[in-house]
Amino acid sequence: MRTLFDSRPHEECGVFAVHAAGADVARLTFFALYALQHRGQESAGIATCRDGVAHVHKGMGLVTQVFKEEHLRPLVGDRAIGHTRYSTTGASHLRNAQPYLLHTIHGPVGVAHNGNLTNATALRQELLAKGVGLTGESDTEVIAQLLAAPTAEREPDWEGRIARFMAVAEGAYALTILTPGALFAVRDPHGFRPLCLGEVRTEHGLGWAAASESSAFVTIGGRFLREVRPGEIVRIDANGITAHQAPVPPRPPSLCVFEYVYFARPDSRFEGQMVHQARQRLGRELAREAPCPEADLVIPVPDSSVAAAIGYARESGLPYNEGLMKNRYIGRTFIAPTDELRKSGVRLKFNAIDQNLAGKRVIMVDDSIVRGNTAGKIVALLREGGAKEVHVRVSSPPVRHPCFMGVDMATYDELIGHRLNVEQIRDHIGADSLAYLSHEGMMRAVTEGIRGADAGHCSACFTGVYPAARRGPPRSLP
Amino acid sequence: MRTLFDSRPHEECGVFAVHAAGADVARLTFFALYALQHRGQESAGIATCRDGVAHVHKGMGLVTQVFKEEHLRPLVGDRAIGHTRYSTTGASHLRNAQPYLLHTIHGPVGVAHNGNLTNATALRQELLAKGVGLTGESDTEVIAQLLAAPTAEREPDWEGRIARFMAVAEGAYALTILTPGALFAVRDPHGFRPLCLGEVRTEHGLGWAAASESSAFVTIGGRFLREVRPGEIVRIDANGITAHQAPVPPRPPSLCVFEYVYFARPDSRFEGQMVHQARQRLGRELAREAPCPEADLVIPVPDSSVAAAIGYARESGLPYNEGLMKNRYIGRTFIAPTDELRKSGVRLKFNAIDQNLAGKRVIMVDDSIVRGNTAGKIVALLREGGAKEVHVRVSSPPVRHPCFMGVDMATYDELIGHRLNVEQIRDHIGADSLAYLSHEGMMRAVTEGIRGADAGHCSACFTGVYPAARRGPPRSLP
Amino acid sequence: MRTLFDSRPHEECGVFAVHAAGADVARLTFFALYALQHRGQESAGIATCRDGVAHVHKGMGLVTQVFKEEHLRPLVGDRAIGHTRYSTTGASHLRNAQPYLLHTIHGPVGVAHNGNLTNATALRQELLAKGVGLTGESDTEVIAQLLAAPTAEREPDWEGRIARFMAVAEGAYALTILTPGALFAVRDPHGFRPLCLGEVRTEHGLGWAAASESSAFVTIGGRFLREVRPGEIVRIDANGITAHQAPVPPRPPSLCVFEYVYFARPDSRFEGQMVHQARQRLGRELAREAPCPEADLVIPVPDSSVAAAIGYARESGLPYNEGLMKNRYIGRTFIAPTDELRKSGVRLKFNAIDQNLAGKRVIMVDDSIVRGNTAGKIVALLREGGAKEVHVRVSSPPVRHPCFMGVDMATYDELIGHRLNVEQIRDHIGADSLAYLSHEGMMRAVTEGIRGADAGHCSACFTGVYPAARRGPPRSLP
Amino acid sequence: MRTLFDSRPHEECGVFAVHAAGADVARLTFFALYALQHRGQESAGIATCRDGVAHVHKGMGLVTQVFKEEHLRPLVGDRAIGHTRYSTTGASHLRNAQPYLLHTIHGPVGVAHNGNLTNATALRQELLAKGVGLTGESDTEVIAQLLAAPTAEREPDWEGRIARFMAVAEGAYALTILTPGALFAVRDPHGFRPLCLGEVRTEHGLGWAAASESSAFVTIGGRFLREVRPGEIVRIDANGITAHQAPVPPRPPSLCVFEYVYFARPDSRFEGQMVHQARQRLGRELAREAPCPEADLVIPVPDSSVAAAIGYARESGLPYNEGLMKNRYIGRTFIAPTDELRKSGVRLKFNAIDQNLAGKRVIMVDDSIVRGNTAGKIVALLREGGAKEVHVRVSSPPVRHPCFMGVDMATYDELIGHRLNVEQIRDHIGADSLAYLSHEGMMRAVTEGIRGADAGHCSACFTGVYPAARRGPPRSLP
Secondary structure, three states: OOHHHHHHOOOOEEEEEEEEEOOOHHHHHHHHHOOOOOHHEEEEEEEEHHHHHEEEEEEEOOOOHOOHHHOOOOOOOOOEEEEOOHHHHHHHHOHHHHOEEEEEEEEEEEEEEEOOEHEEEEHHHHHHOOOOEEEEHHHHHHHHHHHHOOOOOOOOOOOHHHHHHHHHHOOOEEEEEEEEEEEEEEEEEOOOOOOEEEEEEOOOOOEEEEEEOOOHHHHHEEEEEEOOOOOOEEEEEEOOOEEEEEOOOOOOOOOOOHHHHOOOOOOOEEEEEEHHHHHHHHHHHHHHHHHOOOOEEEEEEOOOOOOHHHHHHHHOOOOOOOOOOOOOOOOOOOOOOHHHHHHHHHHOOEEOOHHHHHHEEEEEOOOOOOOOOOOHHHHHHHHHOOOEEEEEOOOOOOOOOOOOOOOOOOOOOOOHHOOOOOHHHHHHOOOOOEEEOHHHHHHHHHHHHHOOOOOOEEHHHHHOOOOOOOOHHHHHHO | OHHHHHHOOOOOEEEEEEOOOOOOOHHHHHHHHHHHHOOOOOEEEEEEEOEEEEEEEEEOOOHHHHOHHHHHOOOOOEEEEEEEEEEOOOOOOHHHHOOEEEOOOOOOEEEEEEEOOOOHHHHHHHHHHHHOOOOOOHHHHHHHHHHOOOOOOOOOOOOHHHHEEEHHHHHOOOOEEEOOOOOOEOOHHHHOOEEEEEEEEEEEEEEEEEEEOOOHHOOOOOOEEEEOOOOOEEEEEEEEEEEEOOOOOOOOOEEEEEEEHHHHOOOOOOEEEEEEHHHHHHHHHHHHHOOOOOOEEEOOOOOOOOHHHHHHHHHHHOEEEEEEEEEOOOOOOOOOOOOOHHHOOHHEEEEEEEHHHHOEEEEEEOOOOOOOHHHHHHHHHHHHHOOEEEEEEEEEOOOOOOOOOOOOOOOOOOOOHOOOHHHHHHHOOOEEEEEEEEHHHHHHHHHHOOOOOOOOOOOOOHHHHOOOOOOOHEEEEE | OHHHHHHOOOOOOEEEEEEEEOOOHHHHHHHHHHOOHHOOOOOEEEEEEEEOOOEEEEEEEEEHHOHHHHEEEOOOOOOOEEEEEEEOOOOOOOHHHEEEEEOOEEEEEEEEOOEOOOOOOHHHHHHHHHOOEEEEOOOOHHHHHHOOOOOOOOOOHHHHHHHHHHHHEEOOEEEEEEOOOEEHHHHHHHOOOOOOEEEEEOEEEEEEEEEEEOHHHHHHOOOOEEEOOOOOEEEEOOEEEEEEEEEOOOOOOEEEHHHHHHOOOOOOOOOOEEEHHHHHHHHHHHHHOOOOOOOOOOOOOOOOOOOHHHHHHHOOOOOOOOOOOOOOOOOOOOOOHHHHHHHHOOOHHEEEEEHHOOOOOEEEEOOOOOOOOOOHHHOOOOOOOOOOOOEEEEEEOOOOOOOOOOOOOOOOOOOOOHHOOOHHHHHHHOOOOOEEHHHHHHHHHHHHHHOOOOOOOOHHHHHOOOOOOOOOHHHHHH | OOHHHHHHOOOOOOEEEEEEEOOHHHHHHHHHHHHHHHHHHOOOEEEEEOOEEEEEEEEEEOOOOOHHHHHHHHOOOOEEEEEEOOOOOOOHHHHHOOEEEEEEEEEEEEEEEEOOOOOHHHHHHHHHHHOOOEEEOOOHHHHHHOOOOOOOOOOHHHHHHHHHHHOOOOEOOOEEEOOOEEEEEEEEOOOOOOOOOEEEEEEEEEEEEEEEOHHHHHHHOOEEEEOOOOOOEEEEEOEEEEEEEOOOOOOOOEHHHHHHHOOOOOOOOOEEEHHHHHHHHHHHHHHHHHOOOOOOEEEEEEOOHHHHHHHHHHHHHOOOOOEEEEEOOOOOOOOOOHHHHHOOHHHHHHEOHHHHHHOEEEEEOOOOOOOOOOHHHHHHHHHHOOOOOOEEEEEOOOOOOOOOOOOOOOOOOOOOOHHHOOOHHHHHHHOOOEEEHHHHHHHHHHHHHOOOOOEEEEHHHHHHOOOOOOOHHHOOOO
């Protein structure tokens, strides 16, 4: 079963924005994107605005590959937005790189977007029918062209036009928007994708910023202030931060729980807690639900499972150690592996640390199993390394449903948790035992650390209950 | 005090060689270099030989940046050598990239080199005086030109010419050499730099390989056989591996102990043990020598100190956790940080994981302190993150003496352990307490796991006792 | 006096289109653009269409720099359009490179454009006001977005939509348009910029093509058929060529006379004659109007004045020779000249051939004087080379008025013919005598060779009589 | 019959050197190489020297492609040498690019070379036998390594070492040499390849230069002084120019006559005359020897035959005109032509100017016929263009013998003049008549304009009489 979303790029990305009068905002944005690099390695871009003229540089690759000093120099202005973009098959074109810049009747506007509009096809069709030609396939161009529409009576300004967009858009979007007079940070009414506000102190004084994750502020010497609320439109300009709720119907808060499980940096903060601590608790809950007292050792699948493995080890009282070495030199290789290497596959990414494993009954903690391509190979690697038994413990439930909100798991077919039950998966990956954390356990671990009121989560990939849809997944949209 | 070595590039590198008839040896070498990337990110290269004609491609940057499919295609033959090179100031030129290829009266020869010849200046001068012009500054060209010299009666072949080179060379060298008929793997009589042998099974049958570290074999689906012995000349050809000791005076085995402490991959093996286990024991010894029972938490400075911190935590009974997040997206950035960022410095590399630190008395385990530029900044980061106390424990002794054998710490001036005593360093880095592992403790941890006879180590950077020199460091050489 | 056109790119370009079922149309287009390279060296691009999906590659630089085999490979289909673009200050961005591709409600459309819309600002404003955001500054995007507008009753197809565009567009445009079902070649009702039709015979049979100049057909082994008529819409598809006049008011034919004087290749044909012959007659008329019987020698300013100089020499009976050597290695240099070189300026482009000049009274034939920056320097060069006298003869009248139709001479201020009279110009360039061809002489030379009826020309840059405007130059447009 | 030279690169190049204290010598060299670009388009390079340290940048492609501002910046010093290199099959590697820089016992030395050593293989073998390894295949490295040899009693300085090289070298060499204290310009005792001296006036005062052709001086605002004499060693330093004859046996002066016929720029000067005038006389002699009074028109094959065609037309009294348009946009294309285009071949380079040819009996003047691949295609093009008859007149004799001195015509097999007689060639190219200039006529034309004593020429490619060899061509060398 393939859905209409397959042919469109997944907007699983990092966004950023900063206003800091007098400072080198493009440079600050560069280093912030560097901190958000894990959210997308396909392309990167920065846009600035001065005196009503917008400037942009974007390119394919890591942010360090896309930018040299000569590219930062023309990016003048007191405010900037930036974007780093995930690679999904078939949509790897420079024309889909962001930020997307457009000349409009209201002046230039730049948009950086994280998420997926579930009604993008319909919105796109409406634009085309109105006579607006589109240059690429991305949701971001659709958003920018919607913002370019002429202003009705009751939308005299950018806030009004953004609200108008929010009234017709469905799905997930965390946006940073650049206009001649201000920056905007906007989050969809569900708050599917994260977005937060921070302040940056430069030699020219105080500035304000927005980012997908709070760790971007820390990297550039700033600090986290608060999250952008679901449905909120935040304006950032020389006067600082002003915010209000968009006049759209409120929806249940639905932060993507997969950000806690896997996607976000451990040192980022959502809902008043750090991701690392939530992950430790995921490990703790997993140890309570699925103990394995006869084991000798708890090891993580690096790097995303380290915190959960520490939590599991601590709760279980079993020793924690490393059993796998991960090759740190990430970045696309243009070289195809030999047939032998392709078969083993996982070797280019992981080596076993044999002496830590030899003769041991090992608990391997993994954060999630999506397609099931890797786990089995790692189990085999551990056995070759001498492990006597390998017990796999997963710090989230089986992924059984596609995500339509911006995470790259788009079809039922590709999800091993949809096709096989737990025992079949155990057999498939060759583990001595396999246990997943329950949905209740996961939510208990996540919510325990939350500070503040109305938190809420989307865990549709685990449950099939899609917050945005009345009747199941939105795959039947026109 | 600056020494004559400062103006020359430090040959702190990874080398590789493989013979596998019928296989795509350049591709195997590519992936092996990928596994050795931590030994040098400045440049990379691969050379092959077929029918007496040598081919080479090399370039600046990571191995994944230097090679595309079009570069591998012309690299035909049954054997290849590869090299990945560390960046040291002032010597970052393509002309110093390796392997170094030379047409000689004996046919083409290619050389990949790890280490530093301590009498390179004298050898260079001898070559120049004989009328041999040199194209660059590297030791490797000197080695290749020495091998190009005409053959005397008693050196009728490559083994003879290699032995002749070894008779005049002083210092550290681990070489892979490519000739029309064979590969050679050669290690200096002290065995300063590591070099080992492995086998690789391809669809075309069995092949043999040499590498700076055994993890390179594992990455390409092969396995470790044994180390090249100090002073040994190993020939690899269609008949497999044949080896003999070079007719040079034996020297005390002196494997660089810093490979255990910091430089090598944790999953590599030297002297019968894995580096990860040696590092755990370094942490264990450190916990015994320098306990800190009042602390709440043991954290590593990632990534090189993780094993030692696990060892320390286990021995001390204190909980282990992560307190620092390291930015994974390594690779040169061409963008200069802002002044503010430059001052904070360490932020671009590390963020604190505040909630793990808040209110805690933290033991920060670091593998070594060389220049002292980073440790103080990390201590400050941990305090900002909320740590109540920061106790620094270093799993090696103070580095007090330069290395002339290929590690990038070349002058007394730059070594904080030479300029300050332990209390002064503690004050400099702002720690609540600071303790180093003793030399005895370090050697106990390293030697405990050794399997096999005549091991021996160079720890001159800690002790000032240089194995190769009769009278102190070789800085008075002409 | 600067006009509103200054901030917009001048669309002085070469366009091409070819339909040839089964043939490698992108490759044919590449070589056709190579033949049209003199019409623009800033950027180049090719678009194709197959099964309703459009493909494009474009980039900055010469066509040989923009295209490698890997770029041609994805450009599949039975038809292609191509574009090569002139560089004007301030508009040198990839986003202005052509062809411009757009997804529309009618399917994908690609546009390649030569010329300038004189009401582009107004059309642009109308689009913005309708809510269409624009990504760049080029007229071409405006044209494409106008074609993307929804179709009214009476414009059921592309012909209809093109006619609708022609009804609102003013100024100069020669277009090639790519749609899923056909190619179109379109020329504005004045026929300001040239456009012609040809046929190409490939191993797969007969194909049809359109190009700015007929020499493009010859280069790819095809042949010239006829010119596209002013106001004509020509459809090219599998059935060959079908054409009709757009339902817009006819205008007086106004082919740019500067194409004859300077811009076009000598081997191209307009209005039934080759440019080289027209230029020879320009020289002949010049010799009749402005003889110089006391001179020894006629030399051209290479390359564009060669034909006129030959015509002048033949008519006057004076010997023809070369007196200037032009550096053939055209292409942008990224290196700034030294101050001395900057002052002499013309030396990097021309050297004098001294021995041909020494002691001679030289007639230097130039095709036109626009800004007057170069002529004076060449006169000085000839004197340094030994010329006793230098008599400048210009084979067109003084350029006194800006062009708004696509030639890069956009403001009164920059035109030396507007600021100075002939004697002042003679003094400025340091010639012994200076004479221009009269407007009558120019038109006599051009029209003498015309075959076929309704030819007509725009010579507004010489006369100030703008065919498109009722009341003088269109510089007062909003 | 293939010779040993086939596998070696042909050193048909442009060389340059300049000393100008305080000036930006690398920039001057850049523009000089730009003027020498016709002598080689494969690679380009510049080397400078300051304080005993040499700097170099070189790369593949046109000089404008190889150099950007960032490459000039590090090229500091008061003197520079430069090189531009011709492309011959199989030797197109960066490692063969020049200048070639070498560290020697005498300090750094840089060499730029035009020509071919006929005993390079033997010299190379001697170097290898002495134990000098060689990095590439070029003669230039051989020359540099010979200069690096230790100094005997009687060669205390660079002049001595250069003389020593000249004593063993055979064949053609025009060299510019860079040393820490001076530049040298050196020409072999035959003076096969051209080399001349000039002066350059910069804002910092007077400087001196050497170049393959005098037009390079003019381009950078300097002036020609004199030619370097065969066998002369010219030193250029802060004191200006000092020169002496090398203590080697004098040989008959043998400037390559093909420089006059085809290779050099028309505005360059050799032996007191400009090449353009010599070429006009070649045309004059040709008109006398091979008139064609029934013809209507004389046309050149552009660009190298223009001067000869002018001379022919003037002598014959027939009108001169252009009949072929040459595509000016030179530079490698990476795109292979279609089969149809490949067959026609010449179309991508030339188009016919039909209206000048229609119904005419045309004399097509070509400077030379080497391989015979092009002439026949041009004749066909002229006929298609309407020419009634095509009479080919060649302003040099048939090329019947290979060149071993640096021009790219290396084997007997490839020379149509060796395989066929004149009537057979006429038939092969499809001309109505064909006539070559006689050897006597050519020498008369060339020598008539010579100013100064001992001129002499190599015309071995026409006669088979090789100045350097006692017994025929040097193809039997070991």
